[in-house]
Amino acid sequence: MYTPSLYAAFLAALTFDSVSAHMEMSWPPPLRSKKNPFAGSDIDYSMTTPLSASGSDYPCKGTLGLLGTAAAAPVASWQAGQTYNLTIEGGANHNGGSCQASLSFDGGKTFKVVKSYVGGCPPAGTSTYDFTLPDDTPAADDALFAWTWFNQVGNREMYMNCAVVSTKAGGSAKRQATSFNSRPDILVANVGNGCSTTEGSDVEFPNPGASVAKANSKTAPPVGSCGSAAGGGGGGDTGASPDQGNAPNPGDGAPPASSPSKTGANPVPTTPATTPEQPGSGPVTTSTTLPGGVFIPQPSPEAPEETVVTPPAETGNAPPPAKPTTLATVTTTAGTGSAPKPTSTPGSGAGNGTNAGVQKPGAACVNEGQWNCVGGSQFQRCASGLWSVLMQMAPGTSCETGISEALVMFRTGSRVRRFVSPRYLA
CATH class of the missing domain: 2.70.50.70 (Coagulation Factor XIII; Chain A, domain 1)
Structure with missing residues (x-):
């Protein structure tokens, strides 16, 4: 059951994660x-x-x-x-x-x-x-x-x-x-x-x-x-x-050649790289001003092209941004209770293959606030009437594939977590 203390603890954890991760x-x-x-x-x-x-x-x-x-x-x-x-x-x-x-x-x-x-x-x-x-x-x-x-x-x-x-x-x-x-x-x-x-x-x-x-x-x-x-x-x-x-x-976490020692020693000049290396494909994450796990797309006259999947055509009159959704947490022990099953909802991006459930970022969606877990490792959300871009799950966690009202998250060797909006809680 949703309680103010549980909600406050959840927000505190999100705040810490967002500040420490940028x-x-x-x-x-x-x-x-x-x-x-x-x-x-x-x-x-x-x-x-x-x-x-x-x-x-x-x-x-x-x-x-x-x-x-x-x-x-x-x-x-x-x-x-x-x-x-x-x-x-x-x-x-x-x-x-x-x-x-x-x-x-x-x-x-x-x-x-x-x-x-x-x-x-x-x-x-x-x-x-x-x-x-x-x-x-x-x-x-x-x-x-x-x-x-x-x-x-x-x-x-x-x-x-x-x-x-x-x-x-x-x-x-x-x-x-x-x-x-x-x-x-x-x-x-x-x-x-x-x-x-x-x-x-x-x-x-x-x-x-x-x-x-x-x-x-x-x-x-x-x-x-x-x-x-x-x-x-x-x-x-x-x-x-x-x-x-x-x-x-x-x-890989090691200091570069020019990093200082504890005494503040000056770095040794480095030689420019001669072989191009592509940037690491880090997770696409949310703004620090929103709770972790929430992504609110910012509509514009020209819908931006997403770099992960094929973008939709221009939507013309995009709906105004929705207010950030407040989340709460319900935690149950794995094995003692069944995790909630996502309610499958037909989507425009359904099909076969690894990313069969990907919804095109910027494409229209009907049920505001729904989550879409793709392959257990990525997720997106219906916000402001549009599907957001795909976002990576945090390291060591996965989600239950499918479209549902709750984002069901799993941590290896730990417990099942179900993120829902307070409006769905009794």
């Missing part, structure tokens, strides 16, 4: 990161969350007040012209997206693009991205290195982590500072500034700079009042064509 830059360690040796007790345990939709904590999640203090000591020392990497880790990658690496030499007022990664950024898990510090990088003791990410699937968000690094220049400092400052600014969107990205596509940066790695052709430019990126292609780099040989390298 993506963050772990190297170089950002300001207030638990991985930053200078952070002390001032730790931001929500490092994986996006910037506020109002833009109140742009840039750098509101950490720039630490500049000039011991907590903002440089965590790495880099030399112009050398190759380094950044490391991203986490689980919920929202089907990737597009990222930018940038540097600021004016205390965070402007961030100049060092490299753009269009598509597949980041994969789920741990991955590293190489970049070469431009030859025209000026010297500084407290430069800000930033990783920004615009997710492909889910709420329209902007993620940003910033680390303090020291840089060493070469040649004429005046000439190089002028050249570096002519590089384009990073894209700023989804933070209440009138500029937004398109759900379902990797954002194509209007001015990505001279160094670009492109891993996906399904892109879309930002929309709205996005302004114009400052400068042109940049200073010292040449060849602005996409760099296909610098795809992310999905990690």
